[in-house]
Amino acid sequence: MSLPAGIRAIAGALLLAVAVSQLWNVLGLSRSPPTMVSHFVFNPGKCALRASPDIAPQSLSVEGRNIQLWVQSADASETMFKAQGTALRRALDCGTSPWCEGKGADDTYGTDQLPLVQRKRRGEAVELRGCEITADDFSPVSFKVLQPASRRLDALAAIALIVNLIALAMVLRPARK
Amino acid sequence: MLYLRAALGLIIVYFAGAVLLLAVGPDLGAYSDIVLTCNVSGPDVAGCSERALSIAVGLLVAIVAVALMAEVLHRQDLRIVDSGAWFDRAAGKPGPQVLILSFLAMLTVVLMLHNLMRGGNALPAAVRIAPGESPFVSLENLCWPLLLQLFAWTRQPLWKAVFAAFLAAVAALSPFRAVLFAMLFFGAVAPLVAWAWSQRAVSKAKWRALAALLCMVALSAIAMGYETLVRERMYAGDASVQPAALAEGLVSRALTPFFQADLAAVVVARHAEAVPDFIDTMASKFRRDGVTNLNQRLYALLYQGGSEGQTTSMLYGEAVANSAYWPFWWAFSAPLLLLVIFFALRGTVAMPMLFAIALWRSAMGGLFDILPALILQVGFCLLLVASERASPAMRRQVPS
Numbered sequence: 001m002s003l004p005a006g007i008r009a010i011a012g013a014l015l016l017a018v019a020v021s022q023l024w025n026v027l028g029l030s031r032s033p034p035t036m037v038s039h040f041v042f043n044p045g046k047c048a049l050r051a052s053p054d055i056a057p058q059s060l061s062v063e064g065r066n067i068q069l070w071v072q073s074a075d076a077s078e079t080m081f082k083a084q085g086t087a088l089r090r091a092l093d094c095g096t097s098p099w100c101e102g103k104g105a106d107d108t109y110g111t112d113q114l115p116l117v118q119r120k121r122r123g124e125a126v127e128l129r130g131c132e133i134t135a136d137d138f139s140p141v142s143f144k145v146l147q148p149a150s151r152r153l154d155a156l157a158a159i160a161l162i163v164n165l166i167a168l169a170m171v172l173r174p175a176r177k
Numbered sequence: 178m179l180y181l182r183a184a185l186g187l188i189i190v191y192f193a194g195a196v197l198l199l200a201v202g203p204d205l206g207a208y209s210d211i212v213l214t215c216n217v218s219g220p221d222v223a224g225c226s227e228r229a230l231s232i233a234v235g236l237l238v239a240i241v242a243v244a245l246m247a248e249v250l251h252r253q254d255l256r257i258v259d260s261g262a263w264f265d266r267a268a269g270k271p272g273p274q275v276l277i278l279s280f281l282a283m284l285t286v287v288l289m290l291h292n293l294m295r296g297g298n299a300l301p302a303a304v305r306i307a308p309g310e311s312p313f314v315s316l317e318n319l320c321w322p323l324l325l326q327l328f329a330w331t332r333q334p335l336w337k338a339v340f341a342a343f344l345a346a347v348a349a350l351s352p353f354r355a356v357l358f359a360m361l362f363f364g365a366v367a368p369l370v371a372w373a374w375s376q377r378a379v380s381k382a383k384w385r386a387l388a389a390l391l392c393m394v395a396l397s398a399i400a401m402g403y404e405t406l407v408r409e410r411m412y413a414g415d416a417s418v419q420p421a422a423l424a425e426g427l428v429s430r431a432l433t434p435f436f437q438a439d440l441a442a443v444v445v446a447r448h449a450e451a452v453p454d455f456i457d458t459m460a461s462k463f464r465r466d467g468v469t470n471l472n473q474r475l476y477a478l479l480y481q482g483g484s485e486g487q488t489t490s491m492l493y494g495e496a497v498a499n500s501a502y503w504p505f506w507w508a509f510s511a512p513l514l515l516l517v518i519f520f521a522l523r524g525t526v527a528m529p530m531l532f533a534i535a536l537w538r539s540a541m542g543g544l545f546d547i548l549p550a551l552i553l554q555v556g557f558c559l560l561l562v563a564s565e566r567a568s569p570a571m572r573r574q575v576p577s
């Protein structure tokens with residue numbers, strides 16, 4: 001039993017689409033930027049890491065006390081590491097009290113801290129004295145920059161492409177009468 | 178029964194080989210993955226090896242018992258099974274055609290996106306699965322056993338070629354050697370062994386079948402050897418890694434699961450409350466946010482980093498994480514459960530390839546690790562059967 005022409009055409013189109021993408025993979029010569037792996041530690045018993053627009057969830061790995069960030073960037077540097085630390089610190093929720101949220105009576109804050117309290121009450125991300133995240137709660141450890149692996153001809157990908165082209169030729173060959 | 182026997186035989190040979198290697202094999206202190214695992218499970222490689230050996234012996238006894246039960250079940254089941262001719266009838270009807278092409282179209286999208294991502298993104302050698310790739314790898318892992326089942330069912334060279342092309346595309350992208358191995362073993366070597374066995378009485382055909390089998394075994398060995406060597410070189414970041422490392426890599430891969438099964442028991446003994454149970458495992462397979470399964474948790478414990486992966490803590494690891502009962506009981510009853518489901522469904526449609534692969538994969542990663550995928554794969558096959566029965570026959574069929 002031979003396949004109808006319509007089925008052959010659809011199967012051929014699918015095989016062709018896969019073949020083009022395989023070709024892109026086998027010949028892909030674009031150079032990726034290095035990967036920066038940054039390591040931080042935090043206190044998971046006290047703090048929780050909230051979602052943050054500054055941190056892509058797929059680049060984040062949290063296991064026990066360790067936070068690792070994997071970012072592909074040509075700008076991997078100490079400055080970037082510090083910026084990541086700041087973003088993570090902002091994303092950490094280490095528990096808080098109504099007082100730390102600016103909900104205490106004004107006379108409990110002291111005059112020098114009242115401007116900060118006013119900003120806090122307006123919704124700004126301000127840390128009041130005594131409410132800071134300490135080094136026990138969160139601290140940066142180190143970062144390393146991994147260079148991309150040199151591209152190699154993947155024999156299996158090449159064989160898969162050949163198998164695909166053979167199947168494509170069989171599908172596109174006119175059906176025998 | 179060919180594929181089920183092949184799967185059970187493979188597991189028995191693998192467990193028996195592991196017992197032999199662990200009992201009288203090389204010094205395991207040279208294998209980094211094993212040393213790494215023993216560093217966590219303690220106290221040292223020698224103590225760790227003894228426990229791994231006892232696990233291997235227990236698992237071997239359990240799977241031999243399962244194989245005997247499979248033969249008994251097979252002899253009890255006197256139904257005549259349509260081993261696949263129905264598929265070519267189905268593929269000639271519009272309903273099943275739509276289903277098969279929809280499945281292939283979905284897979285095409287996955288493969289295209291994965292290839293495009295891989296082609297433009299050379300990652301550091303230390304990264305085995307890039308975080309963005311894992312959904313594609315999971316979807317491909319869901320699809321390839323089904324493709325292999327379709328490949329085994331069809332007798333039309335054209336469909337075989339199409340399924341083989343998709344299988345090859347998945348194997349080329351998969352970060353797991355086990356995928357290539359399973360495709361070669363179940364898709365080529367096992368059927369050739371059966372064919373060679375059936376031809377043993379025919380003098381000329383006997384030698385032809387034997388030659389074909391030997392060629393396939395040699396090609397499979399070369400493919401697996403090449404894959405292992407490339408991986409050793411890539412992960413070591415050293416292109417001068419010699420083929421001698423190949424045997425070391427294969428032995429390490431073969432024995433590490435027994436040590437990871439032991440690690441699961443140690444972790445459960447230390448922090449039973451923090452170990453994911455089978456519900457977590459099922460939920461993580463459906464990609465519920467923030468849920469990790471047992472094998473992912475163990476992997477993260479061993480290989481800290483942004484790379485994603487899973488250990489293979491076997492049915493033993495799964496048993497200790499989910500129950501206080503004797504773990505080898507689960508190593509016997511889980512594969513038996515798969516066999517019972519296979520025989521129960523055989524009256525509707527025989528899916529030996531799916532269940533053979535499920536037996537093999539669950540022996541490595543646990544039953545709950547593969548159950549969600551198996552449910553979806555079996556569901557698709559049942560849908561195919563239902564649509565075949567509901568579809569009218571094509572008005573005009575072109576003879577081949």
